[in-house]
Amino acid sequence: MARYYRGFNGHVPAYPGIEMTSVNVKHNPDRSARYVISAYQLKQLPEDEGFEVAFAGRSNAGKSSAINTLTDQKSLARTSKTPGRTQQIIIFDIDEDRRIADLPGYGYAKVPDKLKAHWRHVLQQYFQRRNSLRGVVLVMDIRHPMRPFDEQMLAWCEASGVPCHVLLTKADKLKRGPAQATLHAVRKSLPPVATAQVYSAKSRDGLEELIQRLNEWYELGPTG
Ligand SMILES: Nc1nc2c(ncn2[C@@H]2O[C@H](COP(=O)(O)OP(=O)(O)OP(=O)(O)O)[C@@H](O)[C@H]2O)c(=O)[nH]1
Ligand SMILES: [Mg+2]
DSSP states (O other), rough: OOOOOTTSSSSOOOTOOOOOOOOOOOOOOOOOOOOEEEEGGGGGGGGOEEEEEEEBBBTTHHHHHHHHHHHHHHHHHHHSTTOOOOSSSEEEEETTTTTEEOOOOOOOSSOOHHHHHHHHHHHHHHHHHHHHHHEEEEETTTTTOOOOHHHHHHHHHHHHTOOOOEEEOOOGGSOHHHHHHHHHHHHHSSTTTEEEEEOOTOOOHHHHHHHHHHHHHOOOOOOO
């Protein structure tokens, strides 16, 4: 992928000849995402410059699946029925200034205590120190939202002034009424820096809204 957005001046050029079939997303810069590195420690991460958006959330919540739908690549991020699959910070480049970080899932009981302590420490440092962190997509299974670890993530975002967007995913598992009711309840309980939406990696419901939020954080302007 050429450095498409280098020198971006507020005008978003359309990708020639690419149209998504299932939803009307004309412009999705996240499609150019490429795997860069899996980091176990912060010092292994790429230079702390440009724009980084992190996907955080409990194990098995659907972070990697959300990234795959967003980037329109079936297996860019490894997904699994086995919780605790992503045990590294996995970085994808969108262009030379913009990245996605797939963070290790938290809250899975079978991950050894030593590893849990490692990630608690590394993630806390990541939130506090990563200057290029422009926003956090906090992924929650819509059937089990706002668990204690999620609250802790929100508190870290609030403390470090990083905007947070809650992705209530697996919405295909609920009917529309209960999904909307959960969305309203979650919105009410969020701190002012946070927003929320319904999403499904399976049906791609909510994809456009997510792309739009990321474009704002990446300073790419609206979709379309
Ligand atoms: N029905 C449905 N299933 C989903 C959706 N998103 C994820 N899943 C399933 O949920 C399981 C976990 O998804 P992952 O994307 O691997 O979850 P993760 O948050 O990356 O998990 P860890 O890497 O373990 O932290 C997989 O079996 C996915 O197929 C969704 O929107 N709808
Ligand atoms: Mg994962």
